[in-house]
Amino acid sequence: MKSVEQLLALLNDTNGLSLTLDDIQFSTPTVLTPESQVGDDNPANTEILIVAKPNRKPIGEVTVRYDRIDLADFSTLRDPTEIEVMLPMTHAKLLEAFNTHYGSALELADIDVTTDIPEDIEEETFVELIASAGSLAYRGSILLTVIPGTIKLGNVIIVRALSGLEYMGRP
Numbered sequence: 514m515k516s517v518e519q520l521l522a523l524l525n526d527t528n529g530l531s532l533t534l535d536d537i538q539f540s541t542p543t544v545l546t547p548e549s550q551v552g553d554d555n556p557a558n559t560e561i562l563i564v565a566k567p568n569r570k571p572i573g574e575v576t577v578r579y580d581r582i583d584l585a586d587f588s589t590l591r592d593p594t595e596i597e598v599m600l601p602m603t604h605a606k607l608l609e610a611f612n613t614h615y616g617s618a619l620e621l622a623d624i625d626v627t628t629d630i631p632e633d634i635e636e637e638t639f640v641e642l643i644a645s646a647g648s649l650a651y652r653g654s655i656l657l658t659v660i661p662g663t664i665k666l667g668n669v670i671i672v673r674a675l676s677g678l679e680y681m682g683r684p
Contacts (some may be wrong), residue, residue: 516623516650523579524563536569541647545578558652584644584655587615599662601632602640611642611657623648634661 514522520539525532540562550556557578564574591614598610604626608619625643640659644651 514618515620516648520561520579520649524577535566536571537563537565539563539649542581542649544646544652561649581644581648581650581652583653584642584651585653587611587617587655590615593658595637595658595660597662598659599664600634602630602634602659603632604630607640607642607657607659610659610662619651623651634659636660 517534517539521532521534521537524530543560545556545558545560547556555578557580559581560576560578562574562576565572594614596607596610596614598606604624605621607630608621608624611617612619623645625645628641628643630640631638638659640657641654642657643654
């Protein structure tokens with residue numbers, strides 16, 4: 514589920530609503546610190562402004578607090594293993610391998626694509642995947658052990674029923 518869909522589902526489930534993205538829009542999330550929430554009964558790591566779209570009901574805007582998922586927490590979901598990424602490595606290929614490995618659905622908008630990652634690697638390499646500041650559902654970073662991907666024969670030989678061998682010089 515996309516980040517925006519996750520946040521919308523959380524908002525609706527918590528409040529017994531059925532709002533859609535046609536009704537509201539989310540601002541860029543703001544990081545909250547423990548110091549900024551002294552005495553708060555419901556501390557959270559993120560705050561966001563929700564604004565009703567024009568000519569929709571309900572109207573107005575409201576600020577809500579919630580906890581975004583820390584990318585480092587993904588490491589607790591599976592035993593640490595190497596993630597295989599096809600080369601040359603790009604943010605998109607790294608994210609695809611991450612999603613496959615963890616069964617997640619992060620999008621490029623969820624990660625910081627301005628960070629440098631090595632395009633070509635020959636051996637196991639550590640690569641940090643960093644959440645973008647604007648991700649609605651994720652924050653932080655995770656250090657991944659990446660190995661260069663291999664092309665599997667079964668993925669490139671699609672047609673497996675062959676015919677047409679000929680005698681030498683004759684059809």
